[in-house]
Amino acid sequence: MSRSIRLAVIPGDGIGQEVVAQGLKVLTAVLPQDVKLETKEYDLGARRWHATGETLPDAELEALKQHDAILLGAIGDPSVPSGVLERGLLLKLRFAFDHFVNLRPSKLFPNTATPLAGRPDIDFVVVREGTEGPYTGNGGSLRTGTPAEVATEVSVNTAYGVERVVRDAYERANARPRKKLTLVHKNNVLVYAGHMWKNIFDKVGQEYPEVTTDYLHVDAATIFFVTQPERFDVIVTDNLFGDILTDLAAAVTGGIGLAASGNINPTGEFPSMFEPVHGSAPDIAGTGKADPTATILSVALLLRHLGYEAEAARIETAVATDLEARDGTARSTDEIGDALAARVAG
Amino acid sequence: MSRSIRLAVIPGDGIGQEVVAQGLKVLTAVLPQDVKLETKEYDLGARRWHATGETLPDAELEALKQHDAILLGAIGDPSVPSGVLERGLLLKLRFAFDHFVNLRPSKLFPNTATPLAGRPDIDFVVVREGTEGPYTGNGGSLRTGTPAEVATEVSVNTAYGVERVVRDAYERANARPRKKLTLVHKNNVLVYAGHMWKNIFDKVGQEYPEVTTDYLHVDAATIFFVTQPERFDVIVTDNLFGDILTDLAAAVTGGIGLAASGNINPTGEFPSMFEPVHGSAPDIAGTGKADPTATILSVALLLRHLGYEAEAARIETAVATDLEARDGTARSTDEIGDALAARVAG
Numbered sequence: 001m002s003r004s005i006r007l008a009v010i011p012g013d014g015i016g017q018e019v020v021a022q023g024l025k026v027l028t029a030v031l032p033q034d035v036k037l038e039t040k041e042y043d044l045g046a047r048r049w050h051a052t053g054e055t056l057p058d059a060e061l062e063a064l065k066q067h068d069a070i071l072l073g074a075i076g077d078p079s080v081p082s083g084v085l086e087r088g089l090l091l092k093l094r095f096a097f098d099h100f101v102n103l104r105p106s107k108l109f110p111n112t113a114t115p116l117a118g119r120p121d122i123d124f125v126v127v128r129e130g131t132e133g134p135y136t137g138n139g140g141s142l143r144t145g146t147p148a149e150v151a152t153e154v155s156v157n158t159a160y161g162v163e164r165v166v167r168d169a170y171e172r173a174n175a176r177p178r179k180k181l182t183l184v185h186k187n188n189v190l191v192y193a194g195h196m197w198k199n200i201f202d203k204v205g206q207e208y209p210e211v212t213t214d215y216l217h218v219d220a221a222t223i224f225f226v227t228q229p230e231r232f233d234v235i236v237t238d239n240l241f242g243d244i245l246t247d248l249a250a251a252v253t254g255g256i257g258l259a260a261s262g263n264i265n266p267t268g269e270f271p272s273m274f275e276p277v278h279g280s281a282p283d284i285a286g287t288g289k290a291d292p293t294a295t296i297l298s299v300a301l302l303l304r305h306l307g308y309e310a311e312a313a314r315i316e317t318a319v320a321t322d323l324e325a326r327d328g329t330a331r332s333t334d335e336i337g338d339a340l341a342a343r344v345a346g
Numbered sequence: 347m348s349r350s351i352r353l354a355v356i357p358g359d360g361i362g363q364e365v366v367a368q369g370l371k372v373l374t375a376v377l378p379q380d381v382k383l384e385t386k387e388y389d390l391g392a393r394r395w396h397a398t399g400e401t402l403p404d405a406e407l408e409a410l411k412q413h414d415a416i417l418l419g420a421i422g423d424p425s426v427p428s429g430v431l432e433r434g435l436l437l438k439l440r441f442a443f444d445h446f447v448n449l450r451p452s453k454l455f456p457n458t459a460t461p462l463a464g465r466p467d468i469d470f471v472v473v474r475e476g477t478e479g480p481y482t483g484n485g486g487s488l489r490t491g492t493p494a495e496v497a498t499e500v501s502v503n504t505a506y507g508v509e510r511v512v513r514d515a516y517e518r519a520n521a522r523p524r525k526k527l528t529l530v531h532k533n534n535v536l537v538y539a540g541h542m543w544k545n546i547f548d549k550v551g552q553e554y555p556e557v558t559t560d561y562l563h564v565d566a567a568t569i570f571f572v573t574q575p576e577r578f579d580v581i582v583t584d585n586l587f588g589d590i591l592t593d594l595a596a597a598v599t600g601g602i603g604l605a606a607s608g609n610i611n612p613t614g615e616f617p618s619m620f621e622p623v624h625g626s627a628p629d630i631a632g633t634g635k636a637d638p639t640a641t642i643l644s645v646a647l648l649l650r651h652l653g654y655e656a657e658a659a660r661i662e663t664a665v666a667t668d669l670e671a672r673d674g675t676a677r678s679t680d681e682i683g684d685a686l687a688a689r690v691a692g
């Protein structure tokens with residue numbers, strides 16, 4: 001049987017280019033001989049926007065649909081007004097391809113710096129809703145720029161959208177040894193959306209009697225992220241709360257240089273997209289200082305999503321072993337990529 | 347000259363009762379002889395709601411207006427559906443009394459446990475908007491409880507509301523030695539509200555040339571709260587982001603047992619309200635384990651707001667000295683209150 005992966009690559013801006021190159025290096029090294037990797041690069045991001053004013057033309061959106069998966073580096077540059085590329089490209093992809101599961105694992109690897117004293121045992125995964133909530137772009141501004149301006153942002157939540165992501169989270173919790181699922185919301189203030197989330201969470205939970213459940217307000221959750229992160233196993237939450245919590249999770253597990261993510265369309269109707277949680281970091285772009293590990297771990301999520309479980313696990317083991325073997329000497333983007341490629345090929 | 351403070355006291359639920367008693371003890375001890383303290387207790391919270399179905403009747407809202415300030419313990423009990431007391435009492439007070447500055451100082455006191463390694467120097471204050479944003483109660487639910495449910499939450503932001511809180515934050519930053527103000531929002535996604543906040547922040551900033559300014563997305567801000575909290579001086583942010591960030595701030599500065607807050611109406615049109623950031627903690631209510639320090643520090647904010655700067659500072663010094671003198675022996679709620687009352691009377 002000959003197998004193939006048709007991969008779309010969007011390096012994007014800043015360090016995106018550099019980390020994606022390492023991700024591809026490791027992907028190539030880990031894949032079995034019989035798997036044919038076809039990559040196609042898409043020139044999207046700040047450079048393209050400056051050149052043509054385009055963020056994501058329809059033709060490219062269509063072309064992207066033909067791929068099995070997308071690997072994305074980072075989007076964004078200070079020269080572009082805030083929101084243009086985020087809304088016009090990154091979120092457009094997440095919404096157009098119905099990436100309703102934004103999967104963000106957090107694990108404190110050995111020999112990795114954490115700002116937390118006592119090095120708690122951290123190993124949880126956040127299932128962030130990816131297609132609803134305050135991210136829908138609903139809202140507006142009236143009398144913009146005047147002292148009488150009113151600006152609104154509308155969080156839109158549907159039972160359809162909440163149930164499918166909650167169910168996905170239960171499935172993931174059920175498949176893990178601890179089988180624990182925590183819902184994070186703010187249902188004492190955001191009562192309409194919050195109560196709907198909670199009701200659906202409780203209802204779907206009846207189908208998973210082995211999963212222990214828990215509810216936390218988002219403010220309280222941030223406290224436990226720093227005082228007791230070991231209490232978490234799987235967390236399911238709304239798009240905005242998930243955005244906030246996963247940056248905090250990255251910070252307590254050794255930093256944004258290690259945080260991977262998958263924007264997943266579990267039905268397979270559209271390609272899923274994998275990207276590091278970090279941004280384009282223009283301040284260190286071109287210096288070789290960017291850590292490609294988050295991208296390489298995102299490649300592991302990509303492989304797992306496409307059914308290459310053994311290869312995904314090999315990358316994750318390689319990262320753990322590599323971090324453990326570190327002696328504190330600073331390594332360049334390229335050196336880290338080389339080291340991991342060597343380990344997975346091994 | 348004879349002076350007086352007409353204080354409304356809302357002990358509320360759970361440990362609220364216990365911590366407020368200590369707050370009043372210290373308040374009485376610190377006040378000069380010539381200041382007449384008149385307190386009136388309001389029975390509001392879970393007990394009242396169970397007994398009468400009322401959260402905050404109009405007559406009591408009117409009566410509360412006659413006071414110089416309000417001291418609140420904590421509101422909420424698991425026996426009351428989530429949102430009923432929060433929306434019907436606590437937020438109703440904040441909105442009715444136009445508490446647009448929700449002031450939350452964060453300071454890591456000596457000899458205090460922090461989950462952060464290396465004990466960074468933390469001393470910042472969050473100016474959280476208190477009357478707008480996602481807290482307005484706008485939104486709704488359609489086809490509630492069915493698979494076709496749609497639930498919305500509307501964040502409402504006005505130039506009027508944003509400008510006044512931003513100006514207050516600049517004033518506070520300008521009065522502090524480091525003179526640094528950070529705006530936290532999420533203007534790359536919440537573009538309508540976010541851009542309005544940023545524009546007003548920049549415009550008002552022109553009147554404060556000595557204040558150094560900075561902008562952070564809320565997700566990035568949580569990272570710095572744990573990796574570099576010493577970078578913050580004054581933070582101004584929206585109602586929901588402020589809620590989340592101040593719990594995280596409390597966690598990194600020794601816990602929610604020390605976090606004070608003031609819901610301030612700077613115009614003096616309505617009484618301001620002071621309360622610990624923590625909740626009613628029903629699990630430890632009645633055990634004498636509640637730490638009253640957050641409430642006592644809230645009393646300091648109350649005194650400062652009413653012009654008793656020396657007395658406010660005396661409480662804060664007493665707390666710092668008391669924490670420093672701790673030997674690790676657990677003390678009851680009452681013992682901590684007694685110790686602080688003795689120190690401020692000193």
Ligand SMILES: CC(C)[C@H](C(=O)O)[C@@H](O)C(=O)O
Binds near residue numbers: 090243277535
């Ligand atoms: C860049 C931004 C739009 C994005 C988000 O808010 O989702 C990022 O912070 C992330 O977490 O992937």
Ligand SMILES: CC(C)[C@H](C(=O)O)[C@@H](O)C(=O)O
Binds near residue numbers: 188189432436589
């Ligand atoms: C109890 C709740 C409504 C409240 C809030 O969200 O403002 C609390 O968390 C706080 O921070 O004072």
